[in-house]
Amino acid sequence: MLDNKTTFLLADDHSLIRQGLVFMLEEIGLDCEIFQASNLSQVLDTVQSQAIDIAIIDAHFPDGNSLTILPKIKEINPEIKVLIFTGIDEATQSLKFINAGANGFLSKLSEEEEIKQAILRMLRYGQYISPLTQALMMNSMQNPKLINPLESLTERELEIAELYAKGLGNLEIASRLDLKQNTISTVKKRIFEKLNIENIVELAELIKNNHN
Structure with missing residues (x-):
């Protein structure tokens, strides 16, 4: 990839971050074409319309979490x-x-x-795994909940989480499981805390991406 022109997508809702990355790419001296995106919708549109080699993407945007679109990006362009x-x-x-x-x-x-080394490793090897993330990956072999946050839920919590993800409300879930409505509310709060999420949309995406 280093011998040919490389196409980058720089995606961040802050233009200063994108501009900083442009300067770094120029300093590295790469022969490259650069596209930019400021939200998730633009990311998907660009991946769909351009042959992007490397996408450098922020985790959070005003229109959502990039975690939710990673599978779609890979589906559009597996390479x-x-x-x-x-x-x-x-x-x-x-x-x-x-x-x-x-x-x-x-x-x-x-x-x-x-940052420059990470970009070069992405070019040469197709990945950049920091020492910290390498250690986490090793630990995840013994502790699966690190890589699949749903593993941290009890069987009952997972059952309730799945019902929320299907669009059911507190009353419907309480009725279906023969539990009190305030019990369901308490479990919902605990689920959100364990998964470090703030709403049902994030919960539904987590379940879609991680549930076997």
């Missing part, structure tokens, strides 16, 4: 390499993105040299 470049915590989040199809995860707090 694309995706580097998640974000400010969220690598220790708790990177495996979710790797598991959903990302080829690398890099913190925005990284030094400039590390």
Whole structure:
């Protein structure tokens, strides 16, 4: 890939971040074509219309979490390499993105040299796995809930989570499971805390992406 022109997609809702990445690509001296996106919809449109080699994508956008579109990106272009470049915590989040199809995860707090090295590794090897994420991947073999957050739920919590994801409300779930409505509300709060999510849409996406 280094010998040919490389097509990049830089996706972040902050133009300064995208511009900073453009400068880095210029400093590295790559022969490349660069497309930009500021939301998830533009990411999908660009991947659909352009032959993107490497996409450098933030984790969160105003219109959602990029975790939800990773499988779609890979479906559109199985050869694309995706580097998640974000400010969220690598220790708790990177495996979710790797598991959903990302080829690398890099913190925005990284030094400039590390960012350049990550980009070069994506070019040469098609992936960038930091020492921290490598360690997490090793740990996940003994602790599956690191890579599949649903593993942290009890059987009952998972059952209720699935009903929420299907569109049922507190009253319907309480009736179906013969439980009190306030019990269901309490379990819902616990599910959201365990999965580090804020709404039913995120829950439904987690279940779609992680449930076997």
